[in-house]
Amino acid sequence: MNWENSFVEETDAMPQTVPRSGCSPPSASQGERAVPTSPADLQHLLRLLGASSPPESMLHSPPNLHTKPPPPYPEDNNFLDRLYDFEGYPTPSPSSDEGSIPTVALQPSSPYSSLHYTTPVYIKEEPNRLSVPGFASPYPLSPSGSCVSYGSHNQYPSPTPQPEEYIDIEQLLKENQILQDSTQHSYITPKTEIEEPRDHILLRSVLEDTTFQKRFNLRPVPLELGNVKMEESSGGDDLVAPDIDRVLSMAIEQSKRDVDSTCTVLGISPDPMLWSTADVKAWVMFTLQHFNQPLVPSEYFNMDGAALVALTEEEFNQRAPQSGSTLYAQLEIWKAARHESWKTSQWTDHQPSPTPVPAALPSADDMSEDEDSESAGTSAGTTVGKAKTGSTHIHLWQFLKELLASPHIHGSAIRWLDRSNGVFKIEDSVRVARLWGKRKNRPAMNYDKLSRSIRQYYKKGIMKKTERSQRLVYQFCHPYCL
DNA sequence: GATTAGGATCTGG
DNA sequence: CCAGATCCTAATC
Numbered sequence: 409m410n411w412e413n414s415f416v417e418e419t420d421a422m423p424q425t426v427p428r429s430g431c432s433p434p435s436a437s438q439g440e441r442a443v444p445t446s447p448a449d450l451q452h453l454l455r456l457l458g459a460s461s462p463p464e465s466m467l468h469s470p471p472n473l474h475t476k477p478p479p480p481y482p483e484d485n486n487f488l489d490r491l492y493d494f495e496g497y498p499t500p501s502p503s504s505d506e507g508s509i510p511t512v513a514l515q516p517s518s519p520y521s522s523l524h525y526t527t528p529v530y531i532k533e534e535p536n537r538l539s540v541p542g543f544a545s546p547y548p549l550s551p552s553g554s555c556v557s558y559g560s561h562n563q564y565p566s567p568t569p570q571p572e573e574y575i576d577i578e579q580l581l582k583e584n585q586i587l588q589d590s591t592q593h594s595y596i597t598p599k600t601e602i603e604e605p606r607d608h609i610l611l612r613s614v615l616e617d618t619t620f621q622k623r624f625n626l627r628p629v630p631l632e633l634g635n636v637k638m639e640e641s642s643g644g645d646d647l648v649a650p651d652i653d654r655v656l657s658m659a660i661e662q663s664k665r666d667v668d669s670t671c672t673v674l675g676i677s678p679d680p681m682l683w684s685t686a687d688v689k690a691w692v693m694f695t696l697q698h699f700n701q702p703l704v705p706s707e708y709f710n711m712d713g714a715a716l717v718a719l720t721e722e723e724f725n726q727r728a729p730q731s732g733s734t735l736y737a738q739l740e741i742w743k744a745a746r747h748e749s750w751k752t753s754q755w756t757d758h759q760p761s762p763t764p765v766p767a768a769l770p771s772a773d774d775m776s777e778d779e780d781s782e783s784a785g786t787s788a789g790t791t792v793g794k795a796k797t798g799s800t801h802i803h804l805w806q807f808l809k810e811l812l813a814s815p816h817i818h819g820s821a822i823r824w825l826d827r828s829n830g831v832f833k834i835e836d837s838v839r840v841a842r843l844w845g846k847r848k849n850r851p852a853m854n855y856d857k858l859s860r861s862i863r864q865y866y867k868k869g870i871m872k873k874t875e876r877s878q879r880l881v882y883q884f885c886h887p888y889c890l
Numbered sequence: 891g892a893t894t895a896g897g898a899t900c901t902g903g
Numbered sequence: 904c905c906a907g908a909t910c911c912t913a914a915t916c
Contacts, residue, residue, distance in 0.1 A: 859895095879894085
């Protein structure tokens with residue numbers, strides 16, 4: 409096990425006594441999360457339709473998943489909050505807007521109002537959703553594409569339909585269409601057909617699954633898949649069927665964002681085949697964490713990406729009996745992502761990109777995808793506080809503390825050796841340097857340069873080597889270690 | 891070979 | 904101006 413029981417408490421925010429670098433992560437108060445109303449499956453669908461929720465809500469663990477087996481690690485209640493700090497990194501490109509997806513700031517008074525919503529959200533925010541930016545779906549999909557049901561599902565009270573819960577999906581789609589058209593090339597631009605050459609089996613399957621409609625008393629919407637109309641038993645309405653490909657494209661778009669977002673968080677390639685052993689472990693732990701699956705020793709996945717990709721579902725289940733399917737299904741999505749045209753700029757160098765696929769989503773591909781969520785955070789009106797975490801202005805020592813504050817994610821790259829004395833060890837210098845370079849938009853960053861910057865801290869009294877100098881072990885000086 | 895230390899210079903905000 | 908980023912030499916592990 410790579411992680412030590414050195415979990416950071418609330419006071420692990422940046423030392424406030426430090427001059428000119430006040431940087432307190434946004435601490436979302438519980439009150440900001442709205443009342444849970446919508447069934448998670450509906451959220452899932454809406455999410456696939458592009459109805460993103462604010463990252464902070466996505467990132468909070470469902471508080472009521474009591475059936476979840478206790479994690480082998482101490483609960484790090486702030487972990488997800490801090491993860492949000494990494495959620496999006498700023499893009500150097502000032503033109504990185506949301507492409508064809510309209511952006512709507514939700515509540516201007518909210519401290520998170522600067523965050524974009526990719527689609528108007530007509531439903532109340534649901535804090536219990538499992539969806540996280542790193543993933544396309546809040547619920548893992550089985551390889552066949554159907555939603556895997558977990559105990560947490562049953563935690564919801566039986567969904568008595570409330571007026572505000574009755575969501576007209578068709579209306580949602582129309583609204584989205586209108587907004588999309590109005591933001592795209594001024595007005596009344598005929599909807600340009602989005603090319604999607606591939607048959608996204610997983611996504612299609614999800615979209616075809618209309619069981620949630622019945623389950624939650626939703627107005628059924630007939631989905632047309634090619635020429636085959638998906639009949640809904642109770643659906644007598646002659647609704648204009650939304651274009652399944654359009655919906656699919658939106659879902660794919662969301663998947664792209666989610667995968668890229670996770671790439672940013674973990675500093676890994678979008679292509680699992682390129683993952684190192686450390687990358688694999690980071691991905692596994694991240695995935696388990698965010699699907700609220702019981703964690704397993706990362707050593708169980710002591711393999712590189714190619715080996716991981718080669719694992720069968722059974723082999724996943726052997727390594728992670730309770731969550732193997734989740735991992736397997738998620739990896740399927742990532743594997744599918746490999747074949748898409750999206751890839752973060754950071755990886756274009758060594759991304760094989762076997763077939764140069766024409767951009768399936770032209771306007772979206774123009775933007776610096778990797779950092780979209782961050783750019784969203786800075787572009788919408790009110791900005792949050794001051795030294796916003798995720799900013800390129802972050803100091804190296806702050807950044808290192810951020811990484812140290814997320815041992816579940818970055819514990820294989822950097823970890824505390826002696827938290828109280830601020831002693832930490834860089835386990836994976838390449839990875840830490842890569843993350844630092846990504847944060848600072850310095851693709852050429854390496855550990856040589858990063859360590860040089862650390863050594864500049866010696867004079868400044870921010871960091872030092874430990875008494876007995878050990879390789880890759882540094883120590884924060886007071887008060888920086890607080 | 892990787893890491894460490896530190897000088898010199900450049901650069902972006 | 905500051906905080907790195909970059910490049911470098913030399914020493915050490």
